[in-house]
Structures are given as C-alpha cells and as structure tokens.
Amino acid sequence: MRYLEITVPEGRRRAVLDILEAEGVDYVVSDETSGRGYTAVVRFPLPTRAVEPILDRLRQAGVSDDASVVVIDAETVISEEFSTLREQYGHGGPSGTRTSRQVLRTKARELTPPFSIYAVMLLISAVVATAGLLADSPAVVIGAMVIAPLLGPALAANVGIVTGDDRLKWKGFAYQFVGVALVVVASIGLAVLARLAGLEPAGVDVVVATELEERVSPNLFSLAVALGAGIAGILSLTRGFSEAIVGVMIAAALIPPSAAVGITAAWGMYGAAVGAGALVVVNVLSINLAALATLWIAGYRPQGLFEVSSTRRPTYTYAAIFGIGLLVLAAPLAGVTLLDFQTTELESAAEDEAETVLAEPEYEGLEADDVTVELDGNYPIQSVDRVVVTVANDEPGPEPGLADRLHEEISAHGDESLVVEVEYVVSERRGGENDGQLSRTPQTADTSDSLPSIVPAGTASS
Incomplete structure (x- = not known):
C-alpha cells in the first residue's frame, strides 16, 4: 500500500x-x-x-x-x-x-551512488579482485563482487530508456563505461606491480596458474550469467527481492573479467586480454538487453498515447544495438564452445582407444594412467595442440611401437596433424606394511640404449 x-x-x-x-x-x-x-x-x-x-x-x-x-x-x-x-x-x-513507474525511477536513482563514492568503491573492488585472481583465491574474488556498486547503473540506464528519462539513461550508461574502465586500469596497475615484485614467477603461464582460462577464452555459456543477472536485477527492483544479492550477480559478470583484462595485459598476453575484453563487452550488452526486454515486457513505459510512441523508438533502437552487438560477438564465442565440445569428445575417445590398445596381450603389464588433451594457448580461440597419454609400466623405459600404435588409433578421431605424445611412469610394488600398494614415479630412460620416456608419435622416429 x-x-x-x-x-x-x-x-x-x-x-x-x-x-x-x-x-x-x-x-x-x-x-x-x-x-x-x-x-x-x-x-x-x-x-x-x-x-x-x-x-x-x-x-x-x-x-x-x-x-x-x-x-x-x-x-x-x-x-x-x-x-x-x-x-x-x-x-x-x-x-x-x-512497483509503479514513478517509484521505479526513484529506486533506480537511489541505487546509483554519487560518482566519488562509486569510483572509490570500484577501485577497491578492482584491487581486491586482481589480488584474488593472482592469488587464485575464489573467496577474495567473491569479496570483490560484494562491494562493487554495479547494480544501480545497469538498471538506471534501462529504466531511463523505457520511461523516457534521458538524464537517468545517460547517467546509467556513463557510470557503466567509466566503472569498467576504472577496474581495467586499476587491475593493470596492480598486476604490473605484482609482476615487477616477482609475486608471480617469470616464465609461468599466468592464465593457467591463476585459473583465468574461463575468462580469457569465454564460450556461449558465459551469456547465461549476464542475461540472468539483467533479468534478476529488474525483478529485484520491481518485485521487492534483495537488490544486494542481485548486485553480486551483476558484479560477478563484470568485475572478474575486467580484472582479467588488466592482468593479461600486464603480462603481455594480448590475445588473452582480447578474450577477456570480449567477455566484458558481451556481459555488459547481455545485462542491458535482458534488463531492457524485461522492463518493456512488464509494461514499465509511459502509458499515454503520445508517450508510448516517444519511447518506443528509443527502446527498439537500443534493443537492436544490444542484440546486434551480441550476435557479432557470439561468433567467436560459438567457436570456443565448439572447441570445448570437440576437446571433450577427443579426450573421451582417446581414453577409450588407449584402454583398448593397452588391453592387447603384447602390452601386458601396461595401463593407461592418464589421458589429457592440451591446447596451444593461443587465446582467445585456441586449437588442439596434442594428446598426452601417460602409461604406467613395471619396467623403466618406453615400449617400442606403442606410441605409433596409439597415434594410429587416436588420430582417427582428429585431423591428420594431431600429435599424440606418450609419457611413461614406472609403477613398482613396495614391501613391508605397504605391500601391494602401487606407487608411480616419472622415469627418464637413457637415450643411448633405448627410446626416450616421452615419445611423440607421428612426429619422431626411433
């Protein structure tokens, strides 16, 4: 009431x-x-x-x-x-x-803090998120999301569009643009300091070390988080749900990818930075498109005859801009998604083929310890680099002909240039109280007497 x-x-x-x-x-x-x-x-x-x-x-x-x-x-x-x-x-x-349109505007304004407070809170959030990603600490990254005041600008822009409030609209868009830019710049500065201070070892792939891969090589599933955040944000504003919880969801779609842009740029990994930047843009477009569509469908627009016509065109125009932008960026995201599916299928097929080959009588005593598909690291759109099969053997040294046999079977599930690499580990049984327990240690054979313990099939001969 x-x-x-x-x-x-x-x-x-x-x-x-x-x-x-x-x-x-x-x-x-x-x-x-x-x-x-x-x-x-x-x-x-x-x-x-x-x-x-x-x-x-x-x-x-x-x-x-x-x-x-x-x-x-x-x-x-x-x-x-x-x-x-x-x-x-x-x-x-x-x-x-x-909630009425009039109250909706007021709530959207209240959720958008003064710029000085907004900037300070985002800078703190950027520092915390960058530190959390470099330290590989999910708890710290979540803390950065909690303090990021990103809900208000995202909602204000779209409330301004559908209600014809240009001042609210431009304030929301300006806050979003400046906010993302602040996070990226702050993360670059902190990441450069971390690199110079040696907090991350030189020569280490920072993407793999800090689990940034899902943010620098995004797939189509990344859209789900941002679209859901936009819809939930409007519902929280119009139906009285907790804005704080939804604000964390929106921050989750924007803060870590923006920090990832800064980290990868500081490390000179510009392909990865492009991938993370694409994810930021996709998430911004998705949040705004979802919020705009939810508002319009729910009827939050002027109801008078002339007011409807004055807001209909801007709403459709912005929806078209958001939608076309998403379609353009969906192409590389679709490529990454397809690669994920292909990698999963190849890894599953390689595991089956390795088990089948090692089950043959001539390879008695050998077993597949692990099968992995490694990518080439050319972010944001990678490709399969090689399949690594780890084989456990009772005796040191490689098994002659096994690498070529595995390559023959596994390459049938990929292209002709697929590299299959076989790594050997020695499995030995220890006596005493641990009798019967299998332990494995890497074994490197003497190349003067036998094959190397790591044999890339199809690329080397012995």
Missing part, C-alpha cells in the same frame, strides 16, 4: 478531485496558502497496483512536472472505500506486487 500527497496547480483542483472520485479514492484535501502557484494539497491511500494508472490519469489532467508528488509506504489502511479499491486493482493477481 502507498500513501500519496499531491500539490495541485492552480486551475486543476476540480479535475483532480473528479478523477479521484471517479476511481472511488478516499481522499483528504486542504487549501495551499504558500502563494507558490498551488491551490490545494490532496492526500489519499492507494493499493500499490493503483499508483501508476491513477498518476497517469492525473498527469493527463494537468498534474505533471509542475506538481509535487510524494509516495510513501503505508502500513495499514482501514477504510471501506480503500477495501473496494484494493479488490478492483487486485483482480488478476495478488495486489501490491508491481
């Missing part, structure tokens, strides 16, 4: 009261004597669902930007007229579940 207080401009008193009486609203009116161009102050309770349509009718009657409208929450209203009004506007669903 809501309680409204409206200052009525001169010459509009009778029109306002006629509308309230026609709607069956129980109101109280008092004269306004300040001499500021108002003739009366009207106060009345309304069901939440009734706020938007009645304010729209009052606006048509001349109560527009010249008037002062205050909407506050009401705990209890005891009135027979109010009960009738609540039943009228509660038809078709539970009453009081939909």
